[in-house]
Amino acid sequence: MVSPGTLRLLSHLEDGRIEECGPRIDEETGAVSYPAAAEVLDASDGPPAEVLERLAGRELLEREFEEKLYRCPDCEAEGLGYTTACPACDSPHTVETELLEHSDCGHVAPHAAFETAGEYGEYVCPGCKEALPSFDINTSNYRRYVCRDCGERVKRPAHRLRCQECTRVIEPRRAIERVCCRYFLAETGERFTETQLRARESIVEALEAKDFDVTIDTTVPGPGGQRRPVHVHAEEEFFGDQVVAAIHEWPDADAVSALRTATQGARARPLLLTTSGSIGPEAASLAEESDVALLTLREDGTLERDYETGAEPSDRTTFFQRLTSAVRGA
């Protein structure tokens, strides 16, 4: 089902008013938005990012990977920075330090701790207090990450992400990952949009032929006084007749209830057009119950008061792929 707002978005992409829907990342908060999509979609369509993802899932839009963003699981802020941290206490205050080990007693301490000028020489082991003639002979040195908070010494620090908002240090796998993409109209989406718009035009022509004043992509007052977006609204002055029409590739029960709600507020007759010629069984019985007139768009662009009940048309891409391979094979 494609809502009026979604069809508006698709048609803007189709005629080039919108070239693509790219993400905008707020520099302050790190929040991701899709301004081009948000501008044309209706509030009732839900979050633009979800609409775009759904359309991409239906292969109507193509997505191109932009970047990945990570959100803090504790405060939900975006903007996590990479940090090395202490594997024992998660403190990011670990410093790579050169350590010396006194071979005789096994005491390990930072280089500087041995440098104390002792009674018997320049270098003294801080563990056993033995004077050392030379570092080279009596000590072995290595580098360790030393935690300034808990004293832990490790060869390799842990990889962590630090939230710039709540300063929490978290394991990367705990972060909420978000993939940001740019969205373009796919070839299948282009064909789909053309069909939906042609179907809408057919309804407009049919209603105008019956002396209706027709408005496309408009709103009607809903039951709660809130205006509802509809594909087509038509009014006939003489009898005060009103029609609200919805166009769907394969109307489901949600499409029927949305249309019903829209017509209740406007006291209009509901008209439902299927561009695939098919409608879901649940939607069909719901339509029958609520006197929704069902129409089918025929290939020549004419409308027919007939429809089939059946499952959602099989995957569009597979169908087109089949077509393509058939052409290639010929």
Ligand SMILES: [Zn+2]
């Ligand atoms: Zn020692």
Ligand SMILES: [Zn+2]
């Ligand atoms: Zn530590």
Ligand SMILES: [Zn+2]
């Ligand atoms: Zn946080």
